[in-house]
Every structure is written in structure tokens, then in C-alpha cells.
Amino acid sequence: MDRAAAEPVDRSIVIPAESLDTLIGALRDGGYQVWGAQERDGALGLAPLAAAADLPRGRVEAAEAGTVRLTDGPRPAYFDHTLPMQGLKRMVYPARERLYAAGQAMSLEEDPVEAPPIAVLGVRPCDLAALDTLTAVFESGPFVDDRFRQRRAALFLVAVNCMRPAATCFCASMNTGPRAEGGFDLVLDEVMEGDRHVFVVASGSARGRAVLDALAGEEAGQADREAARAGSQACAEAQRRHMPDGVAALLKQSYDDPHWANVAERCLSCANCTLVCPTCFCSTVEDRSSLDGAEAERWRRWDSCFGLDFSYLHGGAVRTETASRYRQWMTHKLSHWHDQFGMSGCVGCGRCIGWCPVGIDITAEAQALAASEQAA
Amino acid sequence: MKPRLAVWKFSSCDGCQLTLLDCEDELLDIAEAVEIAYFLEATRTTRAGPYDVSLVEGSISTADEMERIQQIRRDSRILITIGACATAGGIQALRNSRDHDALRASVYPSPQFIEALATSTPIADHVTVDFELRGCPIDKGQLLEAITALLKGRKPAIPDYSQCTECKLAGTACVMVTKGIPCLGPVTQGGCGNLCPQVGRGCYGCFGPKENANTGALVAEMAALGADRRTIRDLFGGFTASAPAFAAERERHDG
Numbered sequence: 107m108d109r110a111a112a113e114p115v116d117r118s119i120v121i122p123a124e125s126l127d128t129l130i131g132a133l134r135d136g137g138y139q140v141w142g143a144q145e146r147d148g149a150l151g152l153a154p155l156a157a158a159a160d161l162p163r164g165r166v167e168a169a170e171a172g173t174v175r176l177t178d179g180p181r182p183a184y185f186d187h188t189l190p191m192q193g194l195k196r197m198v199y200p201a202r203e204r205l206y207a208a209g210q211a212m213s214l215e216e217d218p219v220e221a222p223p224i225a226v227l228g229v230r231p232c233d234l235a236a237l238d239t240l241t242a243v244f245e246s247g248p249f250v251d252d253r254f255r256q257r258r259a260a261l262f263l264v265a266v267n268c269m270r271p272a273a274t275c276f277c278a279s280m281n282t283g284p285r286a287e288g289g290f291d292l293v294l295d296e297v298m299e300g301d302r303h304v305f306v307v308a309s310g311s312a313r314g315r316a317v318l319d320a321l322a323g324e325e326a327g328q329a330d331r332e333a334a335r336a337g338s339q340a341c342a343e344a345q346r347r348h349m350p351d352g353v354a355a356l357l358k359q360s361y362d363d364p365h366w367a368n369v370a371e372r373c374l375s376c377a378n379c380t381l382v383c384p385t386c387f388c389s390t391v392e393d394r395s396s397l398d399g400a401e402a403e404r405w406r407r408w409d410s411c412f413g414l415d416f417s418y419l420h421g422g423a424v425r426t427e428t429a430s431r432y433r434q435w436m437t438h439k440l441s442h443w444h445d446q447f448g449m450s451g452c453v454g455c456g457r458c459i460g461w462c463p464v465g466i467d468i469t470a471e472a473q474a475l476a477a478s479e480q481a482a
Numbered sequence: 483m484k485p486r487l488a489v490w491k492f493s494s495c496d497g498c499q500l501t502l503l504d505c506e507d508e509l510l511d512i513a514e515a516v517e518i519a520y521f522l523e524a525t526r527t528t529r530a531g532p533y534d535v536s537l538v539e540g541s542i543s544t545a546d547e548m549e550r551i552q553q554i555r556r557d558s559r560i561l562i563t564i565g566a567c568a569t570a571g572g573i574q575a576l577r578n579s580r581d582h583d584a585l586r587a588s589v590y591p592s593p594q595f596i597e598a599l600a601t602s603t604p605i606a607d608h609v610t611v612d613f614e615l616r617g618c619p620i621d622k623g624q625l626l627e628a629i630t631a632l633l634k635g636r637k638p639a640i641p642d643y644s645q646c647t648e649c650k651l652a653g654t655a656c657v658m659v660t661k662g663i664p665c666l667g668p669v670t671q672g673g674c675g676n677l678c679p680q681v682g683r684g685c686y687g688c689f690g691p692k693e694n695a696n697t698g699a700l701v702a703e704m705a706a707l708g709a710d711r712r713t714i715r716d717l718f719g720g721f722t723a724s725a726p727a728f729a730a731e732r733e734r735h736d737g
């Protein structure tokens with residue numbers, strides 16, 4: 107998928123920051139529930155928004171490997187924070203869901219998919235790329251996951267270009283951000299200069315254009331459009347982490363590298379990284395039955411290559427040691443994914459770095475592997 | 483003929499057996515599906531073995547219990563241990579690393595009447611166990627699933643994943659990452675339903691060590707977050723203190 111190829115921005119306008127509620131109202135009028143990031147228990151999560159006031163305005167993440175703390179930022183921007191702990195994945199691919207129920211009459215009923223139209227406000231470029239990645243996984247090839255497809259189709263995406271990265275972000279080196287080049291219905295740039303606080307709103311689809319046309323706003327001028335681009339540029343330059351070039355090829359040669367044992371000393375095989383990753387798609391299926399055996403159900407739930415059962419084949423699990431599990435995760439994300447789906451499985455969102463309880467950093471491990479291979 | 487169920491108690495607090503009685507909505511279905519042949523907490527009527535399924539609560543902590551468990555094993559087709567006492571020795575296993583006589587004298591005014599072994603050990607140290615349910619107490623849903631699955635001859639859908647997995651399935655904000663609270667979740671088997679992290683506190687490991695528990699790496703992080711030796715020792719000295727992975731960490735931080 108060539109993300110840069112699609113830049114169907116056909117109109118952009120400027121609205122005052124206070125008009126965010128007008129935008130939310132227009133989305134509601136279009137038949138959508140509106141969701142956005144909200145602060146709960148010290149973390150951001152996606153939840154229904156009553157009004158723009160529910161957004162974590164002025165808040166930023168002090169994120170580092172193994173820490174994500176929300177604090178007050180320097181200015182009252184709506185979108186200086188970055189990512190909810192878990193992204194759109196929860197919405198299109200629930201952590202647990204019942205697939206089928208079967209009764210005594212030997213009937214098999216597939217559970218209907220609930221997919222109300224939802225507009226998500228504030229989707230970051232890396233998460234747009236992650237949704238594209240999941241779409242490639244679930245909708246390309248001969249087997250389409252219809253449950254995913256229906257939920258995905260029900261989303262209206264209001265992207266926000268990033269002006270400030272978290273310290274864990276590395277989208278610039280994965281070519282997924284910090285500026286969205288497509289894959290959205292609307293995209294916002296938040297411009298704050300002196301007393302002026304506005305959003306540049308641009309459309310990226312016909313239905314986005316319809317919402318945009320319903321808003322009262324001036325056409326965006328050259329100055330605002332340039333300020334927005336400059337903001338993205340500064341955000342890319344402010345990123346401290348990056349993925350080394352050629353990592354896909356590097357991992358293909360690193361199967362026996364001694365560095366895996368080094369990671370395994372630190373890694374807890376707790377699975378947090380895979381379960382916050384916006385592209386990890388693995389699940390397992392569990393069958394349940396009632397005590398009298400009259401009814402049976404089939405459930406699907408997220409799974410992770412960090413679990414022992416994950417690699418269970420006839421006679422036992424194949425990946426008993428942490429080193430082999432970490433190698434599986436990293437090699438799949440950064441190398442085999444290209445062979446499987448023609449793209450990287452990592453979009454550079456940095457979630458796995460911040461939400462790892464012991465702060466294992468996929469970019470640092472990639473660099474360490476590169477150094478180790480060079481030494482060998 | 484209905485399958486015959488028996489529930490046995492060893493050194494324990496009865497909390498896990500209570501979980502069975504707590505299955506209020508399902509209790510009639512259970513009574514419908516099985517013959518409750520031995521369950522003193524529910525009925526004084528007892529019937530002799532053999533039994534199809536025995537649920538065993540409690541640890542082995544007296545000589546008498548050592549003998550009793552052998553007979554129960556002989557009488558049972560499937561033996562399931564339930565709870566931290568039966569699967570790891572329980573909180574009473576804290577005595578295992580202490581001088582038993584001194585401990586006994588410090589607790590009881592007439593220690594000569596106390597007939598206890600120097601150690602409290604899990605059932606699996608004494609007989610073959612077919613399936614174990616972790617937790618202090620066990621989870622009701624897991625208990626029903628184990629009984630249902632084993633009666634039908636299918637594998638119980640009881641995962642061995644970490645408590646962290648439960649956090650992320652539920653969408654719970656990590657207390658270590660967001661607040662720096664020490665949490666045993668990354669080395670603890672899930673299954674409780676995410677009880678502690680969901681209310682903003684660290685997991686204290688009542689489901690015992692998960693497979694492949696890397697306690698050393700977790701302890702290094704806890705220390706970096708400011709937890710002192712004593713805090714770490716006490717975290718690993720809870721209801722599953724005697725499970726080998728936790729016992730080793732507790733001893734390393736003792737004194």
C-alpha cells in the first residue's frame with residue numbers, strides 16, 4: 107500500500123479552536139457517535155465524547171521506556187498528547203468476542219456484528235497506518251474477516267497531525283507520520299500562534315467533504331497551511347528514536363545472534379508489547395459448553411506470541427524460552443511481515459516501548475542486533 | 483448414572499469450597515449434572531467412593547493429611563486441586579523456611595499439643611494431580627469451566643497467560659507504567675479476572691507464578707522504581723510464597 111500516493115485533500119478551511127464542538131455536532135448530525143481520547147486512571151483510552159471538553163486538553167505524556175505519565179503540558183492545546191494506550195484495534199477487533207453459539211437442534215448461529223457508525227476524533231498518523239496494516243491482514247487475500255470488515259467500514263476517521271512527539275515515537279523513521287497523507291475522512295492541524303488558536307480542517311474523502319462543507323470556515327490560507335507543515339516537520343525532527351535502515355534484512359541474518367539471550371534476561375514474556383501494539387493481530391479460539399452439554403459457544407480472544415500455549419503443536423510448545431519468543435515477535439513485526447503482507451508490521455508508534463513494564467525498546471534492540479551482527 | 487463429585491478439605495480456610503457454594507445461579511445445574519457424593523460444607527450425607535471428580539482444597543501440613551490424600555487419590559478418577567493452598571502450599575507455607583519448633587512455641591501456649599509437619603506442601607508433592615485451579619480464592623468461572631470440560635472430556639479453556647494479559651484484554655491502565663506501583667502481574671498467572679490492577683493496585687500474586695516467570699528482571703525494575711528489599715520480600719511472601727519461583731526471590735531479599 108502506497109500511503110503517499112493518496113493525497114485527495116480537496117478542500118481545507120480554518121475554524122477557531124472553540125468550533126471543535128461544532129465539528130462534533132456536525133459529525134453527530136451525520137449519524138455518528140463521536141469517540142476520542144480521554145484520560146482515565148492515569149492513562150488515555152478511546153471512549154465516547156460528550157463534548158470537546160472531554161478531551162485531555164493541555165495534557166501531554168511524559169513517556170519513556172517503561173513509563174507513561176500524563177502531566178500538564180506547556181499550552182492549552184487539544185492535541186499535544188499523542189496516543190491512547192490501545193488504539194483503534196480494540197474498536198475494530200475486540201479483545202474478546204463470541205463468534206458462534208450452537209444449540210441442541212444442531213443449529214449453529216453466528217453472532218451478529220454490532221457496528222454502529224462511529225467517528226473517531228484525533229486519530230494520529232501512525233494509527234491510521236496501523237489501521238491500514240490491519241486491513242491488509244484481515245481483508246486482503248482469499249479469506250476476509252467479515253467481522254473486522256464491517257466494523258472498519260463503520261468508522262469515520264478524523265485524523266490529527268502531530269505537532270509534538272512523545273519521547274517513544276519513531277514514526278518518522280517508519281514513514282508513517284507525523285503527518286497523515288491519506289486514509290482519513292478529515293484531518294486537522296492545530297495551529298497556535300500567540301493568541302491565535304485555530305484548526306486547519308481538510309477533507310480526504312467524499313463523506314469527509316460533506317461534513318467539511320457543513321462547517322462555517324474561511325478557506326485555509328497559505329500561511330496557515332505552511333504553519334501546519336512546519337509543525338509536522340518540527341515534530342519529525344524532534345523524534346529521538348529511530349529504526350535503523352535495513353532492519354528487515356538484518357533480522358533475517360540474526361536468527362542465531364547471541365543478543366537474543368541478552369534480551370531474554372530482561373524480558374518478562376508478559377505480552378504487554380503485543381497487546382498494546384496496534385497491528386498485532388493474533389487471536390485464539392476457545393470453546394465453551396454448558397454443564398448439561400445442551401449448548402456450546404465459540405469465543406475468540408487476543409493472543410500473543412509471548413505465551414507458551416501460542417506455540418503449542420502436537421506434543422508440546424515449540425517456543426519454551428523467552429529468547430525464542432522475543433525473536434518471534436521482533437522478527438515478525440520488522441521482517442517477516444514484509445514477506446507476508448508487503449509492508450512493515452511496525453508503524454513506529456512506540457507503544458511497546460512505553461508500556462513494557464521493564465522498558466525494553468524495540469529500536470534499541472534493533473540497534474544492538476545491528477552492532478552484534480557487525481561484530482560477528 | 484450421574485458422575486460423582488467429591489469435595490475435600492486439607493489445611494485451608496474453606497474459601498475455595500465456598501466458591502462452589504457461591505455458584506448460586508449454577509448450583510442447581512451442578513446438582514443436576516453430578517451426584518454430590520461428598521461435600522461436608524454443603525451436606526452431612528456422605529457416600530463412599532469411587533468418585534469421578536474430586537476437588538481438593540488445602541495443603542498437606544499434618545501426618546494424617548499425608549495418608550488421607552493417598553486414599554482420596556485411589557478413590558478418584560480425576561483429581562483437581564483448587565486454590566493457592568492446594569497448588570502452592572498456601573500462606574501457611576511461610577513456615578517452611580523457619581525453625582518449626584521455635585515458631586510453634588511462639589504461637590501456641592501449649593505447643594506440645596500441636597501435631598503439624600514442619601512444612602506445608604502442595605498436593606502435587608504427594609499424589610498425581612490431573613488439573614489445578616490457581617488463586618486465593620479460585621475464580622468461580624474457572625471452577626465451572628474445569629468441571630464442565632473435564633466431565634465432557636474436553637480441555638478446559640483455562641489459559642496460563644500473565645496477569646498483564648488480563649490487564650490489556652480489559653483495557654486497564656498499567657499501574658507500574660503509569661504510577662510506578664510495584665506489581666507482580668508480569669510474573670503471575672492470570673485468571674482472577676484482573677481484580678487488583680483494575681482498582682489501581684499492584685497484583686500480589688495470589689494465582690502464583692506463571693510459566694517462565696522472570697522474577698529477577700521484574701525485581702530489578704521494582705528496585706529502580708524505589709521498592710526496598712523488605713517490600714520486595716513481602717510481595718513474594720504472600721499466598722503463594724512457597725511456589726519455587728517466588729520462594730527463591732523472597733529468600734534472596736530476606737535479611
Ligand code: SF4
Nearest residue numbers: 373374376377379462
Ligand atoms: S518486551 Fe517488555 S512488554 Fe514485551 S514481553 Fe518482554 S517484558 Fe513484556
Ligand code: SF4
Nearest residue numbers: 383452453455456458
Ligand atoms: S512494534 Fe511497537 S512501535 Fe511498532 S507498531 Fe507495534 S507497538 Fe508500535
Ligand code: SF4
Nearest residue numbers: 386387388411435438
Ligand atoms: S508479533 Fe506475535 S502477536 Fe504480533 S502478530 Fe506477530 S506473531 Fe502475532
Ligand code: SF4
Nearest residue numbers: 188232268275277283
Ligand atoms: S508516532 Fe508519530 S504519528 Fe504517532 S503519535 Fe507519535 S508523532 Fe504522532
Ligand code: SF4
Nearest residue numbers: 646649656657665667
Ligand atoms: S498493572 Fe501489573 S499486571 Fe497489569 S499490565 Fe501492569 S504490570 Fe502487568
